[in-house]
Structure formats: structure tokens, C-alpha cells
Amino acid sequence: MNAWLAQWQAAMEMLAWPIALLALPLPLLLRWALPPARQSSPALRVPYGHRLDPVAQGASRGVRGAGPGWLAWLAWAALCLAAARPQVLGDPVQPPRVGRDLMLALDLSGSMSEIDMELGSRAVDRLTAAKAVIADFLSRRDGDRVALLVFGRRAYALTPLTLDRESVREQLDDSVVGLAGQETAIGDAIALAVKRLRSQPAEQRVLILLTDGVNTAGILDPLKAAELARSEGVRVHTIAFGGEGSLSLFGFRLPMPGAGDEIDEATLQRVAELTGGKSFRARDTNELAGIYAQIDRMEPIRRPGKALRPRLERYPWPLGAAFVLALLAFAWRGRRA
Known part of the structure; x- marks a missing residue:
């Protein structure tokens, strides 16, 4: 049965x-429900009809x-x-999927509150400008699994690798300066990203790190962390973000003492070289948007999707x-x- x-x-x-x-x-x-059809043709009556x-x-x-x-x-x-x-x-077929496993590392140290950027003809701090550009970058990364990592004195993973880019965008919007401390632990941020990406296919492990400072905290030196990333097959793209000491306001350049003097471009370039990534320098919001657009145009990696x-x-x-x-x-x- x-x-x-x-x-x-x-x-x-x-x-x-x-x-x-x-x-x-x-x-x-x-x-069964309908009545039987009636005969309309002429009939012959006979006395023995019942027979x-x-x-x-x-x-x-x-x-x-x-x-x-x-x-x-x-x-x-x-x-x-x-x-x-x-x-x-x-x-069974395995349709190819196009995408990468991207880890976005964002600096939330105190220097990210410097108001030396412009966004929509208004002066904004570095973090606000970075969040706007990264949010636009996320909207174009259909097919990628994206994770968000923030760092200051310590490094924290806010979201795991996920196809839900909206949840990543929400965590990005809620990030504020000082959330992870006022200092900058670049080496620890790279090490944490390597730990989270280690279980993914080697050719898909990508870290995009944005910072406006030098490594002033953490346990691991950035170059040592870069060697760890290289051994695990993680490509690190670094973005040095910050103004050049002045801000355009109503058509005038206003000096910003100290701005742009505390970015360790040499170390960031070396980190990118060691891991097979690229190093970028963004002095304003437009340059930062162009950098993320260039990263977006990088040839995606094809990987087999779920068998159907x-x-x-x-x-x-x-x-x-x-x-x-x-x-x-x-x-x-x-x-x-």
C-alpha cells in the first residue's frame, strides 16, 4: 500500500x-444531470408498440x-x-554564475570625520563621501557575495559574505566614525578579512580596503598581514582616501591644515603589490567614484552555479x-x- x-x-x-x-x-x-433529448421526428403509432x-x-x-x-x-x-x-x-545542468567574493574594509577612525570632501555641491566629511560611493558600487555588483568589515582601533566584521546587498548597505549606513575606535588598525583589518575569505575558492578572494591614515593600532603589521593574505590567495586593493590640505567652498579653496599629511601611501602600495592587487589614491569624491568604477570593470570570475x-x-x-x-x-x- x-x-x-x-x-x-x-x-x-x-x-x-x-x-x-x-x-x-x-x-x-x-x-446524468441533463435531461434526455426529445425526439422531434414523426412517429408511427401501432397497437403493439410495447412489444x-x-x-x-x-x-x-x-x-x-x-x-x-x-x-x-x-x-x-x-x-x-x-x-x-x-x-x-x-x-542536470550547472548554469555559470558571474561574480566574486568581495570583502569591503572601511576605515572608521577619528580622521574620517575630516570635512574636506564635497558631495552634491556641499561640504561633507570623508566617511559620508565614502559611504555614498560604496553604496553606489554595491548597486552594480549583482552576482557578487559581499561582506562589510570596519576597523579603527580594532577590526570587526559587520556582515558575512552574502548575496543580500541590501543588508550590507544598511550596515554601511549605520556605521559612524569611532564605532571601532579612534585609531587605525590596518594590519588587523587585513588579517580578519583573510580569515573570513580563507574558506572561499582562491581565485575569488578579494579585499577592497579604504583608509585615510597610517597603521597606529592593532597586533599585526600591515606588511605582515599582506604576506598572510598572499599565502592565502587574497588579492588586496588599497585605496588611500583624503584631501590635499584644502577644500573648495563656493568656488574658493580653503586651507585645511594637517589634511592629507597622514596617509601612508607607500605601505598601502606595498600591500597591494604583495597580494597581486592594485593601489589607488583618491583626493576627492569624484576620484573615489572613479576608482570603484574601475574595480567594478575588472573581469569577473565565472563559477558554476547550483546544479539544476x-x-x-x-x-x-x-x-x-x-x-x-x-x-x-x-x-x-x-x-x-
Whole structure:
């Protein structure tokens, strides 16, 4: 009994619309519910008519049970089966997916509060400008798994690698200066990213690190962390972000003492070289947007997606059978007539 039920369930799973099979007894229900057709042809009254009734009934049963009747029933059953859309599973396929596993590391140290950037003709701090550019970058990374890491005195992973870029964007919006401390632990940020990317395929491990300072905290030196990243196959793209000591406001350049003097470009360049990445320098919001656009244009890596077995439609077979059976039924009726 259980085996029969399992076979029945398997058969039903091969039908896209199994509810269409409920129409099978419809002709019987209509025949039972509707009144019989009345004869409008002239009739001959004879005194022995009651003797002919059994003969007429027998002939009627013979006509109903023979001829095209069974062909019409088979045609209706095939039509109902076609309406249920029988399907079969095709061979497994693995459609390619295009994307990378990206770790975004964002500096939240105290210097990111410097107001030396412009965004929409208004002066903003570095973090606000960086968040706007990164959010736009996220909107173009369809197919990537993205994670967000922030660092200051310590490094923290806010989101794991995920295809849900909206959750990454929400965590990015909630990030504020000083959330991870006022200092800058670049080496620890790289090491944490390597730890999170270690389990991913080597050719897909990418870290994009943005900072405006030098390594002033943490346990690991940035170059030592870069060697660790190289040994684990993690490419690190570094972005040195900060103004050159002045800010354009209403068309005038205002000096910003100390701005742009505390970015260790040499170390960031060396980190990128050691890991096979690229080093960039962004002095304003437009340059930063151009850098992320350049990273976005990098050739994506193809990887196999989840194996799928496509469902192949087989309804044309019962539909064609229904058409042929209906033609045979009409032809049989015409020959008997």
C-alpha cells in the first residue's frame, strides 16, 4: 500500500497542474444531470408498440457501447492529461554564475570625520563621501557575495559574505566614525578579512580596503598581514582616501591644515603589490567614484552555479493523441451514418 502511494505521489509530482484531472468525469456528470433529448421526428403509432420497446432499448445500448463512444472517451482523457501538463526531469545542468567574493574594509577612525570632501555641491566629511560611493558600487555588483568589515582601533566584521546587498548597505549606513575606535588598525583589518575569505575558492578572494591614515593600532603589521593574505590567495586593493590640505567652498579653496599629511601611501602600495592587487589614491569624491568604477570593470570570475534539473514539458504528446482520437471518432460516426 505504501509503495502504491509513493508511486502515485511521484506521478502527481510529474504534473504541473494535477487539478485538471478532476475534469475526467465531467461528461458522465453532464449526461446524468441533463435531461434526455426529445425526439422531434414523426412517429408511427401501432397497437403493439410495447412489444418493440425492449428491442429499441437493446439497440440503443448497443449504439452507446459501440462505435465512436470509446474513442471519444479516450480523446477526452488524453485532453485532460494534456491540461495537467505532464513533465519530466531533464539532465542536470550547472548554469555559470558571474561574480566574486568581495570583502569591503572601511576605515572608521577619528580622521574620517575630516570635512574636506564635497558631495552634491556641499561640504561633507570623508566617511559620508565614502559611504555614498560604496553604496553606489554595491548597486552594480549583482552576482557578487559581499561582506562589510570596519576597523579603527580594532577590526570587526559587520556582515558575512552574502548575496543580500541590501543588508550590507544598511550596515554601511549605520556605521559612524569611532564605532571601532579612534585609531587605525590596518594590519588587523587585513588579517580578519583573510580569515573570513580563507574558506572561499582562491581565485575569488578579494579585499577592497579604504583608509585615510597610517597603521597606529592593532597586533599585526600591515606588511605582515599582506604576506598572510598572499599565502592565502587574497588579492588586496588599497585605496588611500583624503584631501590635499584644502577644500573648495563656493568656488574658493580653503586651507585645511594637517589634511592629507597622514596617509601612508607607500605601505598601502606595498600591500597591494604583495597580494597581486592594485593601489589607488583618491583626493576627492569624484576620484573615489572613479576608482570603484574601475574595480567594478575588472573581469569577473565565472563559477558554476547550483546544479539544476530542468523540467521538460510533455503535454504535446497527449494533446496530439486527443486530436487524433477525436478525428477517428468523427470519422467512425460518419461511416456508420
